[in-house]
Amino acid sequence: MPTKPLDRLMFVQGGVCFFCKQPLPKAEASVEHLLASANGGGNSDENCVACCKAVNALLGSMSLKEKFQVVLNQKGQFKCPNGAGSAKAAAKPKAPAIAKPKDDKLALVIANLKQRGNSKPRTLKTLTSSVSSLFPKGISEADLAALVQQLQSTGKVTVEGSKVTYAL
Ligand SMILES: [Zn+2]
Structure with missing residues (x-):
């Protein structure tokens, strides 16, 4: 079991930054004290997370309230200032093309045409207006x-x- 604080935290977090969830190379990793040491925060794992150096520097000795503010302002897509998280966030899959409503319409049209038995529209023009x-x-x-x-x-x-x- 890793014993250095950074190693432990990285292990617990599965090797990703606490904030942006991007894979965190050890060279980029640092230990962030959630409640800053300057504000009386301890060194225990409960008060520490491993994160990108850039965000650690940004948060610095902000109060917990200010840190919350920063995190919440990211609206669920936290990107550390070094931009490691941006590529993945940009590649967020778009919603699949909306084919469903058209399929429903098509089903409606087919059902209607079936109901018409032998009195279906016989020309493209009447078919189009019937569909309409x-x-x-x-x-x-x-x-x-x-x-x-x-x-x-x-x-x-x-x-x-x-x-x-x-x-x-
Ligand atoms: Zn990060």
Whole structure:
């Protein structure tokens, strides 16, 4: 078991900075006294964390209140001033493209067309307006075109010239 304070803290923290959670090379690591020694903070592990030297220097002998302020101001994405944490934070995965609402619309359109039995729209124009009428709150031209396109790409609808046939 490591016995030096820094080694112990690094071990407990899994080798990452207490604040920014980035892998912390030993050369960059330092022991931060949460309650600064100047304010009466002790050297016990309870009062110490291992962190980037840069943030340690920044926090210096701030009061606990001020340190909280600094941490909270980072709004959950703490980046130490040396920027080690920035690369990963920037690579934060974006929410996947929102295909779901369109899929729901497509399902709605297909269900409606099925219900129509033999009285389905026979031309592209009437199909488009029928699809449009399914969305009383309105649907953008682009969404409408995308839906008609999806009907074709899923093989539910075949458009030949202006005529439309169905595989429903
Ligand atoms: Zn850090």
